Structures are given as C-alpha cells and as structure tokens.
Amino acid sequence: MDLTEKYTIKDLFDKVEDKTISELEGKELTFGGYTKNNRFSGTIGFLNINDGSCFLPLQIVYGPSDEACKAAKLGATVEVKGTLHVTPEAKQPFELHATSSTLVGDVDETYPLQKKKTSYEYLRSIPQWRMKTNTFNAVFRVRSTLAYYIHEYFHKKGFLWIHTPILTSNDCEGEGQTFDVYADVKKPTEFFNKENVHLTVSGQLHVEPFALTYGKVYTFGPTFRAEKSNTTRHAAEFWMVEPEFAWAHLSDLCDLEEDFLKYVVKKTREDCKQDMDFFAKWIDKDLPSRLDEFVEKPFKRVKYEEAIQILQDAVKNGHKFEVSDIKFGLDLGSEHERYLTEQVFKGPIFLTDYPKDIKAFYMKQNDDGRTVGAVDLLVPEIGELCGGSEREADYNKLLTRMQELKMNIPAYQWYLDLRKNGSIPHSGFGLGFERLVMLVTGMDNIRDTLPYPRCYKDMEF
C-alpha cells in the first residue's frame, strides 16, 4: 500500500494549471483518500475522495460490480487503482475510472460528520475530526502554508530563528496574567530552584541579546496568557512571530513589517488557490478584494497625535463613539481603530509614536519626553495585527523609566546590562500568528484557526 512516489491529487491539479495534464491521459494510477461524496445510480457510481494534498477531491467513476467503492460512506478511506481520463469539458478537469478498489477504513455510527452543515461551535468539540470538513481542511492548510512562508521570508533575509524559552522565571511586567508551572505543586521551588516559573508571554526580552549579536533574528513559537477573556480574538495559547533586528529604527521596522506581511500573504494565496476560492465563496465574499488591497497598496503611516486629531474632528462632526472623550493619552479602543482603518484611511495603517504612559517600559523614548517610538499595525476588520517599537538602547534612560514604573530592577539587570555593553539601536515587533490566519481566511473566531484551541473554559484533550 506504498503510495509514496506516486501522483497526488494536487499533482494532477498542478498539471492542469501548467497544461501538461494530457500527458497522463489513459495512465493507470493509484490514489488513497477519504470519502467526500458518493453517488451510485445502479449502473454507474461517482466517488469523490480527498488525499489531503489539496482542497479539491478526485472524482472516481466506478461500475456496479465495484463493491469497495459502492460501500464507501462519508469519511471512509479507500484505495483505488484506475485509468485517468482528462475531461476538459466537465466540471472537474479529470476523473479516474476505477479498475480495482479496496475499502481500507470503514466508518461506523461514531463518525460525527454528516453531509449537512454543522455549526462551528459543535465542530470545536471534535478537533480530531473537524479538519475533514471543507472549512477546516482549508483553514489548517492555509495556516501551515503561512507558517512556512514566515520561515522562508526570514531565512532569505538572513534572520536566524531563535528558540526562546517557554518556561521562564523572568518577570513580564504589564503583559497580563501568566500560567504557573510546577513539577510538584507541593514543592513549588524544588525543580528549578526558582520562586516563580511560568509560561512565557513573549520571547522579546530573551531574543534581544541574539539580535545584538546576530543582527537579525526572530522567534516563532507558542506564547500564553491566563486571561479570563471569552472573546473571539483571545486564546490562552497562541503562536507569536517576533522579529528583532539591530541597526534599525522605527521606519526600518515599518518597512520590514510591511514587506514581510505582503510576502507571506502573497505566497500563501498563490499556493492555496483552491482553499482561497472556497473562502471567497463560502466564508467572506469581500476577502479577495481586501487581500488584493493588502498586498498591493502601501500601508499608510500615521502618528498617534494625528489620529487623535482626526478622531476629535469626527466627534465634532457628529460621529458617535462609545468613548468620545478623545485626547492625548487615550488608549484607542477597537471602535476608534476601526473608524481610522475602515472609514478614514480605508486600509491598513501604521500608527506610530504613542504616549509613553500607555506603552511598555522598553520602548525608545522620543525627544518630546512624552511619546515613544512604538508602532501598531491596524487592519480593517482585524484591528491590531502587529505591535512593535524601537527599543530604548540607552542604559540610563531605560533605568529611569523602569524606576518610574517601580519595576523590580534586579530581576531585569541582565536585560539592562545589554545597554551597557555594545548597545546598538534595535527594533522589533510581535505578530499574533492567529490574527494573520484570520485575516487571510476570513474566519472570525480565533478558536477556528487553532488545531486544538485552548481558551478560557475551553480545552479538548
């Protein structure tokens, strides 16, 4: 039953694409996959199977004596040998005329997927099956493809992938609640000899020394927040991409961010055409045009103070926000961000130079004394896609800020010392990977972009 080195269904569609499919006309080929659809009229049967190599199935045509094909119920796996026929006039560009078939894996009454449309909510309770539905089959293929191109992009640009730790004893001031970790909860400090071991909320602090040595680095791994939020955008476990590079200021950071995002979205759309067609048809009709704009139009760069002015003018002109007391220092809500991206700029914007009091301690202090070199990338429908900044590279400025914020300085001395010894200007951003998956697929719940979502009150297996 060795199917390696044989054609996949994707290979056939690729050969349609590059117009070489006719080479396979009449060839005897073997495919294995699970049943998507099966109709038998009494004289002829049509069995659609998916081998996982691409979104679209292969149509198998079989005769009345083919017991294996006849028996293939939804979800059952079959292996079918047959003759390939190119059918340029038909709905599907080729079909396999079965000559010999085996029912490899039958299904029984415990198989939970039916032809009828099933709710996403129910499907979340069966993460071991939902990737066999059209929607999730496409989502996880796109997720994997995006993830691959993230690595490809950075590799081509000379960035090293650094595996920052998941377990950390470092404080993560201002990043929300963390999960605690114990080898033995009765002897909490015994295993690591540390008071406080938790799951990382960001690899940034740990990756900065690597950026100061290798110049260009990034992390791509799981991060954790123990927030009791039950929104469609928050998960307790999610993946983050955090590039960090030296000799880079805020505008370099924006350049990288834009180039990077456009690259991975473009490459993924090219690779996952069938999946993207499905999303456009069934999930979000506006997706293709939104993504066209995303990859084609330059992202605008807007200063926070400019944005405040625009929002104040909107209020003056009668626009209603829930929070309408708009002034310098306001931490913009999603209603404000959406107004800016959807109503005013009609596309993604880099919002830069935020008030220092609403941003993290490590961000570069601007000369005005009240803003920092921070940048959030805001995207229509999605909201904040990335957050980043130039980092404060000056030891004394950073120390003073940490003292103002009453941080535990000794715990951060290792990080501070990076500014004492060979300090270089450097910048970085964090991308919540699932937000990118949502952007590209049009799915609007983070739970539907994660293979096994871990959210507040929500964990299977």
Add this chain to the structure above:
Amino acid sequence: MDLTEKYTIKDLFDKVEDKTISELEGKELTFGGYTKNNRFSGTIGFLNINDGSCFLPLQIVYGPSDEACKAAKLGATVEVKGTLHVTPEAKQPFELHATSSTLVGDVDETYPLQKKKTSYEYLRSIPQWRMKTNTFNAVFRVRSTLAYYIHEYFHKKGFLWIHTPILTSNDCEGEGQTFDVYADVKKPTEFFNKENVHLTVSGQLHVEPFALTYGKVYTFGPTFRAEKSNTTRHAAEFWMVEPEFAWAHLSDLCDLEEDFLKYVVKKTREDCKQDMDFFAKWIDKDLPSRLDEFVEKPFKRVKYEEAIQILQDAVKNGHKFEVSDIKFGLDLGSEHERYLTEQVFKGPIFLTDYPKDIKAFYMKQNDDGRTVGAVDLLVPEIGELCGGSEREADYNKLLTRMQELKMNIPAYQWYLDLRKNGSIPHSGFGLGFERLVMLVTGMDNIRDTLPYPRCYKDMEF
C-alpha cells in the same frame, strides 16, 4: 544608521567563494558590528568586527587618528565606513581601510567575556552573552540553519506543519513525569474546567488525526519532561520534530527518516561552512569524517532479535557489558547501543521490531504476537537520535493492548475512534532536535545547544 540593503560580511565571503569579490575593490562600504579583536601598534591598527551575518569577522585597518576604532574594546560595537581592499595573498581575503568610524556602544566592567578561554559551565550562567563567543556563535547559527532546513524539507515533500498544543489534559501514559500548569494554583480546575492540565511530552497523539486527513504532516515545537535527571543529554524543555504520514509502513518510515536527516545535515553543512570549520578545528577533529559518513553511507537496518544475537555472541567472546544478561526483552542500554553502532556496524543503524513490552501502546503489533513495528535510529557517539513506529491502525488490537496495560480507556476514546472511522496504516517518528544539533556541532552537553537551557536545578531568567 540604516544598514539595511547594504553588504553584510557574509556577502563579502560569498563573493570570495564565487570569485566576484574583485568587483568591490576600492568601493566605499559601511559595516556595523561588535569587536572581536583590536590591536593598535602606534601607527596602524587592526580591528576585527563581527556583524552576525556569518562566523568570520571583517578586518578593519585604521590609522592613529581614528579615535573610535582605537577605543573599541572587546564586545564594543562600532560603525565604520571605509574602502574595501581585496587581499588574496593575506590570511583574510579582504580588509576595510577605515575612513570614518563611530563607537556606537561602549563596554564597561560588567561585560563578562574576556579574550581568555572561559568554561562552558560559566558561560551557561550568562546565556545573554555567550552567543558572542566563537563556540556559541557557531552553535546557534547551526541550530537555526538546521531548524530552517527541517521546514524546507517537509514543505518540499508536501508535509503540513501542524501546531499541536503545548497545554494538554490528555494522559501521556508511560512518557515520564509532566509539568502541571495552573492559572491559579488555589483554584486548580477553574481556568480550563479540567482536572489535570500539563505541558505536552509529545505531539504525536494530537497530530495523528491530521495525518489521517492530510496524509503528510509534522510537528516542530517545544516539549517538556519533569524528570530529575542531571545528565548531559536531558533537558526539561526541548524541541521535537514529529513527522506522521499515512499509507506508510515501517520501511517507508525508515526511508523518510534517512532521507530527511541526510538532507538537513547536508544543507546545513553547505550553508554553515565557516562554523563547521570551527567545530572541526576546536571541538571535534573527527566531526567532518563522521558527518561525511552520515550523509553518504546508507543506514543499516537491523532487527532487535538480530541485535540480541550479536550482543550475546559478544559476551560469549569475552566482551564485558555492565548488563551482560542479554536476552529477548532487554531494554538496551547505551553501552549496548554504542557497541552496536561503534564496534559492529560502524555507523548509524535502524533497530526495528522491538519486544512489545518495552515499547508504547500505540505501536503496530506484529504477527509474531511479541514484537511491534518500532524503529529507533541509533547513531555513534549520540545514541538514540529518533524513535518511531508504525501505529496500530486496528481498533480491536489497539483496545486490547490498552486494556492489557490497564490504561484509562475513556480518556483515549477520541484517539481510539480514529481507528473506527476511515483508519489508514500510518507511521511516524520523533526526533529530539537538540540531539541533532549535538550530532552536527560535536557539542556534548544539551545545555550548550539550547539558547536558554531549562534543566533540573538550572534556569536563567
């Protein structure tokens, strides 16, 4: 200070390699990096800086009036503009004659690296600095490169990267101790509504349903073991690669494993020549020949029972093992594995078809009733590099085995049901990524292959 779009030191070495470096003769170029070495004679100075793009530094030649270069102490960062001169007769193939220099980041007395050789043990206590030493600079570049080619290999072969969860409530029978996770230790079940949430020890069970849908998938992410072992080969947090593919039997698995490992080792050696030269010179003189054999010679395939016979014969012929009562059922120790790989087969071997009682419940039961379709890849010096198996695809056989082992069946019902609905033969293996880094670099302590090692009694930041 924008150095993007400019030449890196790696670019220069690449141009030496492809013999186009002379194009840059006399060109004015700018480089930024940290100081590796600086000698000033009174009339002329030689400053070596590393920009992180490759292992080898750039030699800068400067005059007595260049205060910035003169002041550059070990670890200090400088930015230097100068004229490039190709020096085919000299030790280094080019040098930069400085025309204008800036000391960007000075060092002070807290900088912990000195010219003299420092112990690995001490360097483990300063993970934020040790990547600036030659050894660790090379190790982490090689680590990143290996990691990239793992993704490239699987992407090219049509495998999807699946992000299996870190947090899991699933039992992981027989995989050793786990770390428990709490949002609030006083209300242990509150956050996830689960009795028992811990850090994953393997993504295999979670990735299998994806293999049964997509055909070819893999995981690559952190895994955890709360074992109180203080060896040079165990870490509490380490990265695992776990490919899983359908329609595959044990021999297909061995084929994939061998092809995969040879590919990533070969590509990494090509990309990291300077680093590999360093390891061969300073870490392990036998490394190049060992790796040559690794990528060139086919791995032998040996059945467990054959290996037992060989070991029994060795004992008869006077060879001394610490455990010399060798018979079917013995869980081979590293002395036995080393004897087989280093003395008998003189290279990596696939050891297959182990007794079922020393292997995991999910492995395919062979017809003999006493062995399973398991395979360990054993490598000289390293020991076990990968462990894998064909999985039991038959519902009743798997259930019976789980009952024999008195496992908690309801907790695994979701996994069992995969065998009821569209079951397909499938196989997979797990590679401890750090073991691969050790194999390729010649480093012999796992702590020296992890950016921030987390081991028993051992965690910085």
